[in-house]
Amino acid sequence: MSDQNQEQNFKDEEELKGLRNEIDRLDTEILNLISQRAQCAMRVAEVKLAADPENAVFYRPEREAQVLNRIMERNPGPLGNEDMARLFREIMSACLALEKPLEVAYLGPEGTFTQQAAKKHFGQWVKSKPMPAIDEVFREVEAGAVQYGVVPIENSTEGVVNHTLDTFISSNIHICGEVELRIHQHLMTGPNTRRDKITRIYSHQQSLAQCRKWLDAHMPQAERIAVNSNAEAARRVQGEWNSAAIAGELASELYGLEIVETKIEDNPDNSTRFLIIGREEVGASGGDKTSLVVSMRNEPGALYNLLKPFKDFGVDMTRLESRPSPSGNWTYVFFIDFVGHIDEKNVQDALAAIKETAVEVKVLGSYPKGVL
Amino acid sequence: MSDQNQEQNFKDEEELKGLRNEIDRLDTEILNLISQRAQCAMRVAEVKLAADPENAVFYRPEREAQVLNRIMERNPGPLGNEDMARLFREIMSACLALEKPLEVAYLGPEGTFTQQAAKKHFGQWVKSKPMPAIDEVFREVEAGAVQYGVVPIENSTEGVVNHTLDTFISSNIHICGEVELRIHQHLMTGPNTRRDKITRIYSHQQSLAQCRKWLDAHMPQAERIAVNSNAEAARRVQGEWNSAAIAGELASELYGLEIVETKIEDNPDNSTRFLIIGREEVGASGGDKTSLVVSMRNEPGALYNLLKPFKDFGVDMTRLESRPSPSGNWTYVFFIDFVGHIDEKNVQDALAAIKETAVEVKVLGSYPKGVL
Structure with a gap:
């Protein structure tokens, strides 16, 4: 190694050491500020509890939205607004759980997406409880067994939407918030299937429709088979050769499939909307x-x-x-x-x-x- | 409302307003400090890249462990050490993703637990990639397709452990870290089964063994049926009356089952250990x-x-x-x-x-x- 290189190395090491010390110093400050924030949040809860022990409400959707919007407005970078808001969501979620962890019911079976929406909205500290049907999510909220519910409202499977709408008509529940999840469709196969050997593609009819142009262009020879759900498609492909499924990332993870082509939906803004429902x-x-x-x-x-x-x-x-x-x-x-x-x-x-x-x-x- | 009550109400409102302003002030400081931290992390990456464009390593497990341990030592409360460490894990995860999102392979099929371990260790910003078998996780890491892998090492299903151990013997991969997940077993049923009508209980043999005392005491009359995995048990129960499954929370969420009794494992410290594997x-x-x-x-x-x-x-x-x-x-x-x-x-x-x-x-x- 040349003298010049050695000198540069030494300089680099010194700078890295300085940066690490700076990060440690920042971390200590962040630690203390988050702790102070948690103290304030606890005091808020105390005041509310003293004023109304029966009906004190700790989570205020409008206040949380204001905090996050304020953070995003003032964010100086380099972290993106969405990343920064996600971090603050978690900080708020942890502070809230100090007093009383938020309990949320959500539509369970086909809906690991609905759970994802619940976590996206309430943070990782929320306690989420799966329900087998939309009206049971409503009932759980009405009965006060949980504070909030999460239900899909605009979904690629049209039936779900109507069911949620119908349930609102006969219920006294309020909408307290909304969440959007961007949902991507991927082409996935089992470990024994080569991409150029795919002869059958399984998916929910709606997903097949959402990827029609891509399929026409890239897999015109493959047979398209509509099944009950994308998860069902993924499960079938597990045991079959020369088959592929179109489904979301979660399904590939659940069934151990390999994603051979990502984001094949014709409209890249494919998203599903969920509603947060509550009593107040x-x-x-x-x-x-x-x-x-x-x-x-x-x-x-x-x-x-x-x-x-x-x-x-x-x-x-x-x-x-x-x-x-x-x-x-x-x-x-x-x-x-x-x-x-x-x-x-x-x-x-x-x-x-x-x-x-x-x-x-x-x-x-x-x-x-x-x-x- | 009495004058006294009104006065108290007014005082409470004033105090809450003050607390909210204080929280806003703290949030602005936290925002700026996290942004400075992200700046420092970017500069660290720049220095490393300039010094060695080919082999620069951005994630250092020992450094991350030190940061988290330091945070936990200095944590003044009221947030618990584990909660605070989780928040810092996310802050580090977001900062690291700025430069280059970490990619991690993990054991996919039965292992949504393994993915949970990956997220617990690397934070929500990690890109995780499911593999159908343990040796494929190793191969993916060896080939450099991902930076790290996550594999179970001490699991209730004994076979998995041995397979991981055997793979180490024939590989040049290093262990870079460990994660523990506390795993609870729950009794769950479909929507049509009443608890007092349960005649069959499905689960993996190991899980049935882990809950033996509880089953003897509370469900002595029910037949116990061993199946391949807890997920398989949950899936079967979906379609059967008078049946219950013993499985983890994830399975109840996935299959929309209702948990009728939580944490029925005889040993409450039931946990699974995972290893982080890498090239360095x-x-x-x-x-x-x-x-x-x-x-x-x-x-x-x-x-x-x-x-x-x-x-x-x-x-x-x-x-x-x-x-x-x-x-x-x-x-x-x-x-x-x-x-x-x-x-x-x-x-x-x-x-x-x-x-x-x-x-x-x-x-x-x-x-x-x-x-x-």
Whole structure:
């Protein structure tokens, strides 16, 4: 090694040592600040408990959304906003668990994605409890056995969505928040299958549809077989030669399959939306959405009458779904999402106008827009 | 509401407002410090890359263990040491991912526990890749396709352990760390089964054995049926009436079963140990363990000769497993774990003494003791 190299090595070593000392110093400060934060959180809980021992609420969705939005606004980098918000989510989750770990029910069977959504929203410290059906998630929340529930609302399997919507109609539960998960589809095979030997591809019909263009371009010869769920597809492929499944990462992990091509969905923004449900209404966070169910008689001009107030009062609608009413008799039910909180003046004005023509208006909840 | 109550309410509101402002102030400081920490971590990576563009190593297990141990020593509370260490694990995980996300292979199929161990050890930012078999995890690491691998070493299913041990004998891979997961067994049923109607209980033989006393006391009438894995047991119970499975929480989540009795294992410290494997040797962290494989001829006094040097040089053995050598011919292979790093004098003296009587001594690795 040359003298010059040695000198450079020495300099590098010195700099690395300095950087490590600096990191240690920063860590000590971070440690103390997180501890102070936890102290404050405990004191908040004490004050709330003393004021109302029976009904003290420790987790406030609007406050949490504000904290995360503030963090993302002020984040100087180099960590990305989403990474930084994830870290703060965990810090808040740990502080909250000090007082009383949050318990959350979620749709279990096909839904390891729903559990993923619960963890994404509440952090790793949450206690999550799987339920076999959507209405049981609702019942668990209504009965007070858990504080919150997590259910899918816009999913690639259409049936799930309707079931969640129907359950809202007959329930007194509020929507307290929303989570989005970006969901990617991968092509995966067992260990004995070579990519160029794939003759059959299994997946849920919806997933096959979502990857149609890619399949047409890259696997035109392979037979496409629709099965009940992507997990089912992955399980089948485990034992078959020359077969592949289209499914999410979790399924490849669960069934030990190898991902041979990632992100083959035609629309790269493929995502699933979940709702957080709870017993309490949520205050305004400053960046909120509201969900409504409106029943309208099936008569000329009904939809126009429904939509006009939104335009008149400058309320920005983000989603509209119509369904025949479960009670029959020629009424229609509309599920509507719009930007704004029920406390805001223009929202109240729009709702008052809708109530003039609607058979029934039910506010499912105002809640902070999904942060992550 | 009385005047006194109103006054108290007002005081509470004021205090809560003050606490929230204090939390916001602390969050801003934490945000800036984490960002500075990320800057330092990026600079460390730059220096390392400039010095050795080909072989720069960003993740140092001994350094990470030191950081976490230091945090736990200095933790003033109220957050527990383990909670605080988990938060710092995530902070380090996010900082490391800035430069280059760590890629880790792990044993896939039955092992969602192994993935859990990988996340526990490397944090949520790690990219984990499931492999269908233990030797494929080794191969993936040897080939450099991933930086580290995670394999179970002491598991309730005995076969797995032996397979991991055997793979070490024929490999040049080093042990870089260890993780322990506390694993609880729960009794779970499908939605249609009442607890007092359970007539059959499925589980892996080892799990049935681990819960024998509880079963004798609480379910003496139920038939116990051993199946291939706890996951298999959970899957069967899904479709059967009057049946229950004994399995971990993950299985209940995966198959949408309801846990009717938690933690029924007779020994509440039931845990599984995993090893982190990699290509590089790990420096001393100050709290290390070393794993060895020693082959001894099967002759009188062999075991005594093997154990004496540990006693003579004050080396604390924590585990000893003996197995017939895969090469046959009347030799035995011993797997030994002890406290200390290969760099320490007494460890070197003990090894030198063992080498005098052993057929072969292979150091599998010195690595930091599991922190969490």
